[in-house]
Amino acid sequence: MRVCVIGTGYVGLVTGACLAYMGNEVVCVDNNEAKVELLRSGQCPIHEPGLPEILQQVLAQGLIAFTTDIGAGIHHGEVIFIAVGTPPLPDGRTDLRYVEAVARSLGRHLDSDYRIIVNKSTVPIGSGDWVRMVILDAMQAAANPHPPHFDIVSNPEFLREGSAVYDTFNPDRIVLGGNSAVALEKMQTLYQGIIDRTYGADKTLPPVPVVITDISSAEMIKYAANAFLAVKISFINEIANICDRVGADVQEVARGIGLDSRIGQKFLQAGVGWGGSCFGKDVAALIHTAADYGYTAEILQAAVKVNQQQRLLVIEKLQQSLKILKGKTIGLLGLTFKPHTDDMRDAPSLTIIEHLHRLGAKVKAYDPIVSQSGLRDGIAHVAVETDVERLADGCDALVLVTDWPQFQNLDYPTLATLMHQPLFIDGRNYLDRARLEAAGFKYIAIGR
Ligand SMILES: NC(=O)c1ccc[n+]([C@@H]2O[C@H](COP(=O)([O-])OP(=O)(O)OC[C@H]3O[C@@H](n4cnc5c(N)ncnc54)[C@H](O)[C@@H]3O)[C@@H](O)[C@H]2O)c1
The missing domain is CATH 3.40.50.720 (NAD(P)-binding Rossmann-like Domain)
Known part of the structure; x- marks a missing residue:
């Protein structure tokens, strides 16, 4: 399949490289010229185990190309991934300016061929419809002569930095949100090699579960997953602080509760708290979304507070x-x-x-x-x-x-x-x- 990935950060670059490794023809677009130059020369701009080797291979096979020309990328892709950053604004809301810029470019460059536009960036609930609106507005503003011929799919990403390639080929699930049967079918075809574990570490495992849902639920799944993990870490940190006072050992406690299959062992390591590009901003965004709808997300607020103290x-x-x-x-x-x-x-x-x-x-x-x-x-x-x-x-x-x-x-x-x-x-x-x-x-x- 011809794929375009816009944004070659931790998510976009890994997605593009892995889809090329699976035999797709991938064009990766980034507006950072230095990064595109580096990638063209076969160097990897981020530290991610396994990624340099895959990049070298797909570059040599001619299955991946890097460009700053977003129009060329859009014309190439039957499936176009938006994977640009969605950093937090100072008040914790999501800065959507990069997604908006890409949506405007799509409006200018889309032609009459059918396209699937996939939101892989983590975006606030409702952004799927908003992206569609921005594209349609931009088509009109640019006097784009072609009638709109695209569907939007939400395909949130769950990879972990540090094992991003492994996670891409061995996901716990693939989430696809949309209302077009054609688009959802085509996305499953694109991911078939991952779903049936052709590229997985253990090929005997049953197929990767695919969660097909509506766009808003797909967007919410991403936020809820990160929020749950952040709460889980803040929870064990709170237990650790009580352990410190009463003379218990949180590692023994974590082992003891983690063996309960309803709780599980993972994300029960007490320490200096969570961080990284996703947990903080995603939890803050969900708190803001809740507030926009008149709801106070008490547990999420407490998780953030515990984390601030823990650091x-x-x-x-x-x-x-x-x-x-x-x-x-x-x-x-x-x-x-x-x-x-x-x-x-x-x-x-x-x-x-x-x-x-x-x-x-x-x-x-x-x-x-x-x-x-x-x-x-x-x-x-x-x-x-x-x-x-x-x-x-x-x-x-x-x-x-x-x-x-x-x-x-x-x-x-x-x-x-x-x-x-x-x-x-x-x-x-x-x-x-x-x-x-x-x-x-x-x-x-x-x-x-
Ligand atoms: N990093 C993670 O572990 C992770 C995991 C899951 C989901 N996500 C989500 O994925 C999205 C991307 O995250 P990331 O960590 O890869 O971001 P990043 O900041 O590493 O990369 C974003 C890239 O987009 C490029 N870009 C920005 N505007 C552009 C434009 N108009 N045209 C072309 N390129 C443009 C930037 O130059 C940059 O290379 C975010 O929404 C994030 O929340 C990230």
Whole structure:
């Protein structure tokens, strides 16, 4: 099938590359010229396991092309994905300007051939109809001579950064919202190789469930899924804070409740709270949508509040041990919002850095990706070190913020000797207390 993907970020690039890998002819459009140049030269602009290899292969096969020419992309695609960013506005509502710009371009460039326009960006409930309206208005404004001949499908994305390629080929479900049987049928054909697990890790599994629904429900499924996961993490963090006070161990508690199949083991790791490009903005958007309809989303508001407090918990723990933080040096292990990604959007590390800086502490950090990449956009008030020894040197405390697997195997006895005071705050409950204590650290975790 001929596919156009507009927006080559974490979602668009992975979607485009995977659909090309499945044999589709894909044109990826982005208005960031530098990114398009990089992609054309075969380089991958993001850190995503498995993606560079797939990109090299589909480029060599001629199955993928990159362009800044949105008109060319629109003319190419029978199926056109909108995968541009939908960042939060300062008040928490969704900034739809990128989606709107794409919809206007569609209005200018659509011709008489039938097109399926797929909203893969996470957009507020009702956006499917709004996109249709913007396209029709733009067609009229541009005096586009062709009669409208397209359907809108909502196809929310559930991939996780850090395992985006794996998730694309092994999804828990595919959600398709729309009211055109033709469009929904064609989308299932496009995804058939994923649905029947041709590209999956375990080909013996039953087919991937496909949820066919209306556009608004599809849009809501995405928000409800992220909101549920955010609430689940805030819930276990709240339990951890109670554990801290009563002397229980949240990891034992999480294991004990997670074995209940109604609860499940996942997303029950207490720590410095959730972050990343999606949870915060999607929960905020859902709270706003509810408010627009006169409803106060109490549970969602509480989840956000618990998360804000949770990010500052490590500061509280540092203060309990070190008392005054002014003039102290704190080393952060990890900056990205989770391991295996280079994404710093809404990372808990940024909040921790800002507060430590405000309290007069000197902040250093080491991150396996950020330290090597040299990318420091949006990271202020922190000295990014190139190795862990330089990080530990002279520190009054180390704080593990991101659970990168390589942090399991650091030479902790040496790091302890390099420090001014060997204090270790494990913000992810990731390391073994006995090992850290044997290395000479005072070890403090979350809810244990
Ligand atoms: N990142 C995730 O893990 C994830 C997961 C599920 C859903 N989503 C959703 O997917 C959408 C995209 O997220 P992302 O993280 O990939 O965003 P991103 O910021 O990484 O990428 C967006 C891309 O769109 C491009 N762009 C913006 N306006 C454009 C235009 N007019 N024409 C062409 N290109 C344009 C940008 O240059 C950028 O490369 C968002 O709505 C997000 O909420 C993201």
